[in-house]
Amino acid sequence: MWRVNTLGFAILGLLARRPLSGYRVAQLMREPIGFFWNAGHAQIHGTLRKLVEAGWAEYRTEPGPGPHDKKLYSATAAGRAALAEWAASPLPTPQPHDELLLRVYNGWLADPAAMREMLTAELERREASLAHYLTVRAEFEADGTPEDPTTQRFVDYATVLNGIGSERYVLDWLRWLIGTLRD
Amino acid sequence: MWRVNTLGFAILGLLARRPLSGYRVAQLMREPIGFFWNAGHAQIHGTLRKLVEAGWAEYRTEPGPGPHDKKLYSATAAGRAALAEWAASPLPTPQPHDELLLRVYNGWLADPAAMREMLTAELERREASLAHYLTVRAEFEADGTPEDPTTQRFVDYATVLNGIGSERYVLDWLRWLIGTLRD
DNA sequence: AGATCCATGTAAACCGTTACATGATTAT
């Protein structure tokens, strides 16, 4: 039987919250989840099939638009239990892939003006991202700061706070770096 | 001809600094580069072969221990030029894969005590990592803070500062999160 | 004597991206 991979748990985490079509999973994989995980629809459909084979998800069919039926997936009790155990199990050592740092590491060879341009574009992208996180945080706090770590609302809030911290430190670092590239 | 991927540039960045065997590349891919990129030796040998085919790297053979000859790779002039251009070219939108955040996102289902344990282990790992970065920074600054962005010494320093900032914000966030899991 | 380091390679399996393929419903 298939050894469920991290993407499997990412998808199961969405199905554990509410039943979804593969198409909706792909959307959520862009918008709230996209800040820490992502996958395209081709990969998602295959993984959903494997989750069903593993007995961790099930679906009911509805007549959908287009040539294929719509499938509404949800997590089974076994799937939820496996997800709950996985969430708190020891983390594997991370294998980072940060292209920005790789660019900077090789930046001593590059034209400083071109480097400054690339970094400024990245700065602007991340300023927009921070602004978005701050809006979301404000919406959370307007309804009362979440406090119970066993609620969906709390964990959503926690990931947003992480996003804010993450963008803030990179922005500081980028501003310092761009400053060293002044002529 | 092969479209050089990000790993190709990661390896080329090491070869642009000094000639290396594939084995040494694999070592460096763990230790200083491992904080922002990584790959196993199987992938590295294949990519080195492709870099040579592309005319961006070359090697001279030396009798090595074991059944195969040792190959000392270095970047060609064309390779260096391509690397310099790539370093400052626009960044693709990043596709994050952060398992820690995925765990937290599903943590509402998990046992809070188990969650606290996993997060505490991660906290300790990252405290050690921060301590390491701080030592490296102190060594840099003892010899005078690097200031010229067109030197290897400066870009190495810049990546270490990034590491410090990155670990510090996650540590703050982890301490807050673990605090909410007190019983 | 045994473990670790240096050193390179192949093969199979799996993961991930891109392109191709179809087609109804709804909004502009």
Next chain:
DNA sequence: ATAATCATGTAACGGTTTACATGGATCT
């Protein structure tokens, strides 16, 4: 009329991991 959205799938290719395979030199 045209575009976007909803909806699912396959095929080909390329990237990544894991296991297998070999063997000298050096350290404990």
